[in-house]
Amino acid sequence: MIDKFTDWLRDSAKVLHENAAYLTELDSAIGDADHGANMDRGFAAVVAVLDETSFDSVDELLKKAGMTLVSKVGGASGPLYGTFFLRFGTALAGLSLTPESIGTGLRAGVDGVLARGKAELGDKTMYDAWAPALDAYDAAVAGSGDLGAALKAAAEASAKGRDATVPLEARKGRASYLGERSVGHQDPGATSTTLLLESAARTLA
Numbered sequence: 001m002i003d004k005f006t007d008w009l010r011d012s013a014k015v016l017h018e019n020a021a022y023l024t025e026l027d028s029a030i031g032d033a034d035h036g037a038n039m040d041r042g043f044a045a046v047v048a049v050l051d052e053t054s055f056d057s058v059d060e061l062l063k064k065a066g067m068t069l070v071s072k073v074g075g076a077s078g079p080l081y082g083t084f085f086l087r088f089g090t091a092l093a094g095l096s097l098t099p100e101s102i103g104t105g106l107r108a109g110v111d112g113v114l115a116r117g118k119a120e121l122g123d124k125t126m127y128d129a130w131a132p133a134l135d136a137y138d139a140a141v142a143g144s145g146d147l148g149a150a151l152k153a154a155a156e157a158s159a160k161g162r163d164a165t166v167p168l169e170a171r172k173g174r175a176s177y178l179g180e181r182s183v184g185h186q187d188p189g190a191t192s193t194t195l196l197l198e199s200a201a202r203t204l205a
């Protein structure tokens with residue numbers, strides 16, 4: 001499983017690099033035009049760590065990825081995604097990797113995002129992509145029990161949550177400074193969350 005998680009982080013880095021201009025364009029409409037650069041820089045640093053370190057466990061790998069994101073990315077997204085991976089890894093420590101434990105880990109990661117960012121559903125943040133993804137993941141695990149199906153369901157639900165940020169007025173982060181002028185724009189963080197989950201669906205199952 002550790003190879004698959006390594007593949008996930010490497011594939012995410014590639015996709016975030018390819019989408020850096022797009023994410024920055026989204027952030028230029030309702031933020032400060034750095035989300036693509038932030039994610040690209042953070043995940044490039046994670047890949048640099050993967051290149052020079054070998055990990056004995058998935059929880060150590062995820063924790064290190066989280067610490068790297070916290071230390072290399074400023075702004076809102078570094079601490080938020082960093083906390084996600086830190087808590088994800090921490091929750092997996094000592095557990096065998098099953099669709100259920102991975103779901104528990106994902107939820108622990110998102111609980112960390114909430115603890116740090118205090119976002120609620122509908123605030124037009126990355127949480128609007130995470131929340132439906134977690135619910136779809138759990139429902140698929142309860143149904144088929146298949147990791148691949150659950151990750152695919154999570155990625156699809158995340159994309160719908162991302163799209164649903166467009167008509168919302170932002171209530172957290174820089175976009176909230178715009179008030180109703182944030183309406184009509186897709187949230188950059190919800191967009192990067194969907195890219196991470198689409199990558200997970202390709203690499204982790």
Ligand code: ADP
Pocket residue numbers: 027031032034035038039074075076077078080113116117118119124125126127172173174187188189190
């Ligand atoms: P910054 O806004 O500091 O420049 P980024 O541009 O990298 O940081 O990330 C912006 C994204 O972070 C937003 O699109 C949003 O999804 C997310 N975000 C901002 N504040 C919060 C928060 N309090 N809770 C959850 N997500 C947030």
Ligand code: MG
Pocket residue numbers: 027031032033034035075174
């Ligand atoms: Mg920004």
Ligand code: MG
Pocket residue numbers: 032034074075076
């Ligand atoms: Mg910024």
